[in-house]
Amino acid sequence: MSSPAVVSAPQDDPAARRRKSIFLVFCCTVLGAAAQIFMKLGMEHFTLSLPALLTNYLLILGYGLYGINTLLLIVALRDGELSMLYPIIALTYVWVTLLSYTLLHEPPNVYKNIGITTIMIGVAVLGRGGKK
Amino acid sequence: MNPVLLRSMLLVFAASVVGSFGAVFLKFGSATVGRSLITFVNRNLVLGVALYLGSSVFYALGLKDGQVSVLYPMVSLGYVWTMVWSRIFFKETFNTQKLVGLGLVLLGVVFVGMGSS
Secondary structure: OOOHHHHHHHHOOHHHHHHHHHHHHHHHHHHHHHHHHHHHHHHHOOOOOHHHHHOOHHHHHHHHHHHHHHHHHHHHHHHOOHHHHHHHHHHHHHHHHHHHHHOOOOOOOHHHHHHHHHHHHHHHHHHHHOOO | OOHHHHHHHHHHHHHHHHHHHHHHHHHHHHOOOOOOHHHHOOHHHHHHHHHHHHHHHHHHHHHHOOOHHHHHHHHOHHHHHHHHHHHHHHOOOOOHHHHHHHHHHHHHHHHHHHHHO
16 A cells, blocks of 8 residues: 555655646546436436446446546545536536537537637636646 | 526536535545555545545536536636635735635636536
């Protein structure tokens, strides 16, 4: 078992730690979006019985990705500012919207397109706003 | 206002508050996390995850029969609370980029909500 001090030692450079935490949250949003899509697909053949739930691989995959997502978020929060990192999670909306267009064949929508563009600009601004 | 929408709005509001405290406890609990998975099992992280799960139940109930165009933007209220808690509990500073960035994210979520109704 490694102590926290040993783990954080190679990352003394605050700028590198900050970049790493932003990158981790970015990964979280991709995983979170994939999880949502898998869960949505899995819920399409949802039945409340144990054998059905245990073989609903899409739903299980969705929950598993959420678990990994949470672990990554925790590591990111350890090394970065909550106030900068947390709103970046809104990128999930961007990926979910794009995945619904491509995988779920939802029709493109002008409001959604304006929304996800605005979110991306907002996240870019946030990424520059953390403690230097 | 119709009672179903009001109920949904209250549920989503509650979810945003509960979820923002989830983030606070994840941040508290993250301080002692290392490479080993066992370091992720501590009181604050368990509480943080529990609050997250709790908030997702409120969200699901709220979004079930409410108008998404009204409720989606309310979901993102959680970002506002979290920014306030980061200042109070972790002494993080507000600056122009954070406030402008948060404002743009909220505006974007409002648009996504409008497109989802």
